[in-house]
Amino acid sequence: MSQTAVAIRYAKSLIQIANEKGILDAVYDDMRMVLVGCRKLKDLHALLVSPVVKTEKKVQVFKMIFSGNVNPTTEDFIILLAKKRRESYLEIIAVEFIAQYKEQKHIVTATVTTAIPLDEATRNNVLEILKKFYKTEVELLEKVDMQLIGGFIITVGSKQIDMSIQHQLMALRKDFNQSYILN
Numbered sequence: 001m002s003q004t005a006v007a008i009r010y011a012k013s014l015i016q017i018a019n020e021k022g023i024l025d026a027v028y029d030d031m032r033m034v035l036v037g038c039r040k041l042k043d044l045h046a047l048l049v050s051p052v053v054k055t056e057k058k059v060q061v062f063k064m065i066f067s068g069n070v071n072p073t074t075e076d077f078i079i080l081l082a083k084k085r086r087e088s089y090l091e092i093i094a095v096e097f098i099a100q101y102k103e104q105k106h107i108v109t110a111t112v113t114t115a116i117p118l119d120e121a122t123r124n125n126v127l128e129i130l131k132k133f134y135k136t137e138v139e140l141l142e143k144v145d146m147q148l149i150g151g152f153i154i155t156v157g158s159k160q161i162d163m164s165i166q167h168q169l170m171a172l173r174k175d176f177n178q179s180y181i182l183n
Contacts, residue, residue: 004096006089011096014077015104023071024101030074031097037065038091049088058082106136113143113153115164130156 018027037044047053047061059082066075081087102109110130112118118126123140130138134156151164 003089003092006086007092007096010081010086010089010093011100014093014097015100017073017077021073023073026071027074028098028101030070031094033070034074034078035091035094035098038094045091048090055082055085058087102139107139108134108136108156109139109141111141111143111155113145113148113155115144115146115148115150117144118142126154130154
């Protein structure tokens with residue numbers, strides 16, 4: 001079975017349990033934290049994928065890390081993964097859980113890339129426009145890329161609006177090159 005198929009199954013099961021217990025939002029917050037930990041903490045990542053460390057030791061470490069920091073259901077789930085020797089899938093399960101959660105809650109993720117960080121008023125305006133356009137909740141991720149010079153790029157799924165000065169300069173250069181070739 002592929003990693004993705006395993007992740008989908010486990011994420012779906014965790015969502016189902018969290019829904020039944022009425023703690024879906026708490027588990028979502030936990031899985032976001034777990035994902036950040038998997039990606040940023042090299043020691044945790046090394047522990048998750050290590051075939052040398054015994055399962056009992058991994059369970060002890062997971063209890064020390066997660067006990068009191070996550071919902072007991074999330075902690076039990078992570079320990080279950082270790083006991084089933086599926087702990088190496090934790091990161092991809094967290095990614096899949098977050099995706100399924102957003103799908104269930106009808107949350108759209110939009111990324112806005114600007115040359116400088118957005119101020120609060122602009123951030124709120126962008127959120128309101130996107131909420132009206134998509135008629136749903138919007139999670140706004142912000143990126144800063146100084147190469148844009150100014151303007152913005154908004155990406156939602158496979159759709160992109162590029163109103164950056166960098167893009168406009170490239171388009172202008174292309175137009176000039178085509179004009180020069182034609183003349």
